[in-house]
Amino acid sequence: MTEGKIWLNGALVDWDDAKIHVLTHGLHYGTGVFEGIRCYKAVSGSAIFRLSDHVQRLINSGKIYFMDLGYSKQQLEKAIIDTVRANKMDECYIRPIAYYGYGKMGVNPMPNKVSVAIATWKWDEYLKSDGPEKGARVMVSSWTRIDTKSLPMHAKGTANYANSALARVEALKAGFDEAIMLNSAGMVVEASAENIFLVNDGTLFTPPITSGALEGITRDSIIAIAKENGMNCEVRDISRDELYIADEVFLTGTAAEVKPVGEIDNRLVGDGRIGKTTKQLKTMFETIVHGKDKKFSKAWLTPIN
Numbered sequence: 001m002t003e004g005k006i007w008l009n010g011a012l013v014d015w016d017d018a019k020i021h022v023l024t025h026g027l028h029y030g031t032g033v034f035e036g037i038r039c040y041k042a043v044s045g046s047a048i049f050r051l052s053d054h055v056q057r058l059i060n061s062g063k064i065y066f067m068d069l070g071y072s073k074q075q076l077e078k079a080i081i082d083t084v085r086a087n088k089m090d091e092c093y094i095r096p097i098a099y100y101g102y103g104k105m106g107v108n109p110m111p112n113k114v115s116v117a118i119a120t121w122k123w124d125e126y127l128k129s130d131g132p133e134k135g136a137r138v139m140v141s142s143w144t145r146i147d148t149k150s151l152p153m154h155a156k157g158t159a160n161y162a163n164s165a166l167a168r169v170e171a172l173k174a175g176f177d178e179a180i181m182l183n184s185a186g187m188v189v190e191a192s193a194e195n196i197f198l199v200n201d202g203t204l205f206t207p208p209i210t211s212g213a214l215e216g217i218t219r220d221s222i223i224a225i226a227k228e229n230g231m232n233c234e235v236r237d238i239s240r241d242e243l244y245i246a247d248e249v250f251l252t253g254t255a256a257e258v259k260p261v262g263e264i265d266n267r268l269v270g271d272g273r274i275g276k277t278t279k280q281l282k283t284m285f286e287t288i289v290h291g292k293d294k295k296f297s298k299a300w301l302t303p304i305n
């Protein structure tokens, strides 16, 4: 994870040269927005999954924070493709970030220039459990998920991740794989860096974006795949106790992909292994990202060559 090129403000620079000043505004005050994207080895060559949607979310995040990224959507997409190409990786995780840079200290970010960077690295399994069939062990966090009363949850803002990091560290220190977060009304929102789904009698349930969840692109993909395959999917509030008695629970995210949950607060979900519906959706998702599905692969994959 220390080799290759990083795109920084319009130029591809060596990994070790992509440096910032210690008085960078975003570092002190959390005034940055970012994306997480994946490039997959597909049947007809490497391709980026839902590139346009990720770049649009980055632009929207920037708009919310009054950030002029300085590049058009098309330029950002090209910069991402150029970075992946330069690093000659079949598959990788891609991290574009825009942040208020070095200039003037103080909470107001506006006097500072916005910098944009794009890095890529190999990130095989983000959310580890004891094997792919075994579900992750999760706990409900003691930290309340921030919501739109405090921070704009439609923005994938770096500031949101202080809340996520506290929850994730708490879970890891307690011996769990991941944290599930509730909002101030006590309803389920998402995990520290993934959206959440429940399955009951074959129907999917996921909390609404208004709960405070990020509008996940993997979440949206799963909803579309489920609908295409005749499954019901209800977007509605979910209470903590519903998690304990669900047939299946799984998490979705660019880094974690589709990850089954096997245990919540020491209560088994099913038999602790991946459930039937989760397995079906995970398989379909993998088929699509690897370019083997006619409908979705064509619409969602951008070839890098």
Ligand SMILES: Cc1ncc(COP(=O)(O)O)c(C=O)c1O
Residues within 6 Å of the ligand: 036, 164, 190, 191, 192, 193, 194, 195, 213, 214, 215, 216, 217, 218, 219, 252, 253, 254, 255
């Ligand atoms: C807090 C949070 N929720 C949900 C997600 C899933 O979003 P996506 O599927 O777009 O990666 C992420 C990851 O980006 C996240 O950080």
